[in-house]
Amino acid sequence: MTWQGALQPIILVAVVAVLAWSVGSYLYRVFENQRTYLDPVLIPVERAVYRLCGVDPQAEMRWTTYVFALLAVNVVGFLVLFGLLTLQPLLPLNPAHLPAIPFWTAWNTAVSFMTNTNWQVYGGETTMSYLSQSWLVVQQFLSPVSGICLFLAVARGFSRQNSRTLGNFWHDFVRSLLWVAVPFAIVATIVLVALGSPQNLKAYTHVTTLQGGHQIIAQGPIAAMTAIMQLGDNGGGFMNMNAAHPFEAPNVASLLFQLVLGFAIPAGLIYVFGKMIKDRRQSWAIFAAMAVMFIGGSLVLYHFEAAGSAMLPMHQVHLASAGNMVGKETRFGVGTTSLFENSTTAVSWGSVAASNDSLTPIGGMVALFNMLTGEVIFGSWGVGMIGMLAYVVLAIFLAGLMVGRTPEYLGKKIGAYEVKMAVLAMVVPSFVILILAALSVVIRPGLAGIFNPGPHGLTEVLYAFASGVGNNGSAFGGLAAASPWYAATVGVAMLLGRFPMYIPLVAMASVLAGKQRIPVSAGTFPTHGPLFVVLLVGTVLIVGALVFFPVLALGPLAEQFAMRSGQLF
């Protein structure tokens, strides 16, 4: 480890904190219909969209109506995307003459992009025509915006009182799209091009190399897709290797810009939450808990990557340094790569700057653990925050009784219904991951898809379902994700990890919105100090560890100890 490497996550978090405040203030203005610089252009557009879609952006919705509208947009979006992908051979803008997309690939991809997962069972440059990529881009805009809507509905549960409604879905959706997703993506595209990413619609370039060889260089509208992929924490890259591909992240500056881009909205929404409940200290407490886990995870990951594989020296391979460079890019080095790989599963964007399969066992486990705990370390647009709120409800319920009051958060009593919904949000992902992974390691189609032998293979399977349920989309690689078994089951996991996980939280919010707020007093469980931060971090880590420790022991932990003794599988 070098001091530069260790300093990186801390600098990043400091930048993100500033970002949370500045972006968050803007987001709050957008959601609350306050004036912004973009109003002159966007308000007419907004009105036109409402008129074209025939919706009333003012009518307050009960939670069921809100969720129904959200599901409608998602289901229709899925169907349209699925249809367009299967039509690839018939449509234009396919200069590389890429063939039809297999059924399971189309199903998995449509689910994947609709759920903000962007799990890719295909290599972009070898499967998707430019037009097909553009359909994917549509969902890269719509799916994170759906996340904001889920967040706003849940946040209103805490900010309102004696209310039966949670806002208007169309208003939330259209404003987030027009004021946030689109303008941010446009600016980000230009920055990315300036930093070196290509943006063209030309056929792949054929060149004769310096040595006289022949090379086909895949290009395309890479910057525009990378911009919304990273901004929306989608993670579905244009290229197979995402940010590790030199066209998606040509240099460290570009990679850092993408890091910051990925953090911007999730961090901003944390701040928005504080503004909505009129107590920004609460936001900073949650931010701090996330930051602690983020920095911790980054440092652990970096430590193990810098220490490298103990296997090589055990087998008499002694190199100039220990750092693990398998599946890493030279320009990023071990430190920045580690930072990005920890961020990709923490902030849930899922694009990778390295081959996660080739991380050291514990390095890979850190990335995996971020997903197993529900991607609540910032997480994707809105859903990371509400996932964390579910943990807050649990933490307060587990330990909050110890102050001698029935548990309450932000003045709202946490009753049986709220606990039921929070438990549901916890149970669903754990069950899906464990059950599908367990099935996959005993049946033939599952076993056939595993690439690396031994404990590492188990980690691959676990990672795939964790990534699917967590709507992360990063791949451990190795696993034959395009095989029908994994394409189908990971697809199911992505669906279950999106709707059955977050809709209960909206239901919980609707009950909370109806409750009277209890005034704060000295007897109130303090949810803004360092103590609460410790409690929250402890809850996330302990809950995650309790559920997954046995299987992690058989996967990465077993591998780590085996590696140290030079054992191969």
Place this chain on the structure above:
Amino acid sequence: MTVASSHPEPVPIPAGPGDRPSQTPRPPRRDERLWTRELMSAAAVNGLRKLDPRSMVRNPVMFVVEVGSVFTTADALRYLVTGHLALFSFVGQISVWLWLTVLFANFAEAMAEGRGQAHAAALRRTRVETVARRETATGLEEVPATVLAKGDVVRVDANGIIPSDGEVIEGVASVDESAITGESAPVIRESGGDRSAVTGGTRVTSDWLRIRIAAGRGETFLDRMIELIETSQRRKTPNEIALALLLAGMTLIFLVVVVTLAPFSAYSHAPVSVTVLIALLVALAPTTIGGLLSAIGISGMNRLLERNVLALTGRAVEAAGDVSVIMLDKTGTLTLGNRQATEFICAPGVDPTQLATAAQLASLADETPEGRSIVVLAKTAHGLREQPLGEREAAFVPFSAQTRMSGVDLGAQQIRKGAVDAVAAWTGQSIPDEVAATVDRISRSGGTPLLVAQDRRVLGTVHLKDVVKEGIKDRLQALRSAGVKTVMITGDNPVTAAAIASEVGVDEFLAEATPERKMEYVKAMKAEGYLVGMVGDGTNDAPALANADVAVAMNTGTMAAREAGNMIDLDSNPTKLIEIVEVGKQILITRGALTTFSVANDVAKYFAIIPAMFVVAFPGLSALNVMHLTSPGTAILSAIIFNALIIPALIPLALRGVHYRPAGAAVILRRNLLIYGMGGIILPFAGIKVIDMAVSALHLVSVIH
């Protein structure tokens, strides 16, 4: 209210709730010893009886353990039959400890229930069938108490047992209510006032009463009390339901964790037996809190009973912990019942001794507490002994509502003391400016000025003041630090109320309180989201009580108040509300502490069991065996033994409750997180290590399983 007293010190006797003196908390009368042989043997029997799956299923956590025990027992028997004795020994021991885990939990619940049942049984013994004398159109008829209907009127004479609950409509009598309250001193019951309610089963010790019956058979206070004690133990409170739900959810997750571990371990070529998987499940399931949860709730109710408070719903007990505002009557609760003289202030040119002497003389025959306090002040502050009046011609002028002053005529010498305007009028002159200023100052400070005049000359002023009960200020301060807002209710005018409020240290006050204003105030507080606790006794408290979240009715109070309350204080001690709040908080803290402890324990259990399960396939995992347990077999057995033994070890804590001292939530949280969170993580490491050493020393495990 003025009550005659023969004591030299101005301590009024306890004649009613309004002027009951502050009491140092008495030792609880009910037997609080936990481990009586009788109780324990009954609990052991009941614990076995609770193994019935139909009753176990109500507690999913322990039900899972029971099912696991059945499986491992069957497994053990299989090994016995097939002759694998070493395996039989290991699996058999595991199943024994699993059964013990269930039994310990049942025992804890039975212990808690047993204490309540003992209480109920004691009450039931006092429920004697009595003969009532019912009034008819023609006179009195003797009927069994059981046939009395609501609305009947009965007459009870001295030494008669009051046949049923009712309202006194005529007469005054002293009543022995020890059957219900345990308090042997009789209390006064009379018609019309706030002391008109009587309870069936209590005995009239003197005089007689005409009573209108207010409850039919099976509905009396005593019946309800017995029923409550017996059934409230089975009914879960909202928070208990939510917690049980969370625990069931956790158990379900662990079930899936353990079931899926079978394929994972098969894939890893590290197969594990069903027994070991069940052991892991039981170790992970929150058995500690799952086993003690109901005991905590029940014993909380029992603790209230020990303090002579009967909670009519479990919900109310829980709400007591949540109360954020408590409303306390000024008189009798915050201050002593009466005002006392605290100061003599002389008019210009008057000698202090002269004023004190005059004031004392004027008060000698005044048996009101105020009067007595003047005599005492003169004695203590000016060294004046009570002057014998016998030698002099003394004619006392008693206080009357018309004159609003009293005094004494010693021959030609006339001394008067009384209301300022009355005495000023008596002197026939305007009072000196200095005296007027003093009067004004006293009024503004919330006190009552009395003028003392001798021979139509104003000598000075006596400052009468409400005297705050000893210790009350500290208790209010403690409440405030725990986040509970205190509100003083008083009939005084706002100026007076404000002064007393600041002296007592309450946060707010409600002056010139009327029943409507009290109720409005409760409603307003609730609308702001506060949970309101209140004590009341009179009929005029009933509307407010009915609206309060925690409404403690005095047992001496009216039927209306008792109907409106959700708790009844058998001692009729108005400061009891503070104790009730503390018990409520204590129940919640105990529940939270044991939940946290239980979950935190899992960390160590994992470190014991997981390496043991997989160390054969992955020798490197022995690095996780941080406790250096002897062998996989001893590790698993030790974890299970620890898991079982921790339940009985914590029964005393569950039954007594975690120690509670009022403080801010942050302070309490920090302390409890440290003790039960960190402690919960660390303790089992030590515990399992020690058990492992014992298990190894005794050679209990001979195979590596």
Place this chain on the structure above:
Amino acid sequence: MRPAVLLSALRLVLLATLVLGPVYLFAMTGVAQLLLPAQANGSLVRVHGQVVGSRLIGQAFTAPRFFQGRPSATTPAYNAAGSAASNLGPTNPALLQHVRAHLHQFLQENPGVRPGQVPPAMVESSASGIDPDIPVAGALLQVPRVARANGLPVALVRHLVLSHVRGRFLGIFGASYVNVLELNVALQRLARPASG
């Protein structure tokens, strides 16, 4: 009300599909081509007006006269139309073989280099398979071979390498490295000034 919602959702999705899909990509392409044509077209490198590759995309250099890049896991190596990593896990025997093989090859091609001098990046395959860069040490170890093959003084080649070093971003992020294609283009210009 419910069917109406579905209809609204359909209209919204179709509208978005049009505007945020092709229109967004076309518009962004237009802007990029206008403002930043060099980057937008893939940072292509020209030698004598001939495109020889992209500065950002590594090429398979195998001849001793060129600086060589890292092992690539794509098929064929440095396949710029199908990026891929080896995905070999840390306890996979194939990884050990892979590293051993590349180390052996590197040592053979660069006599005098000891195993303990070789940076891991030179024997471990990259993430993209088209990593255009190598660590500075990795380039310096190749200097004697490259100099000999091109008939250039070692000091000159060494100086060339050092003049192509790119440091850490802001002194903290990333790693310092050398772009192999740029280095080789410069090297060619140096070795064959007439043609280069």
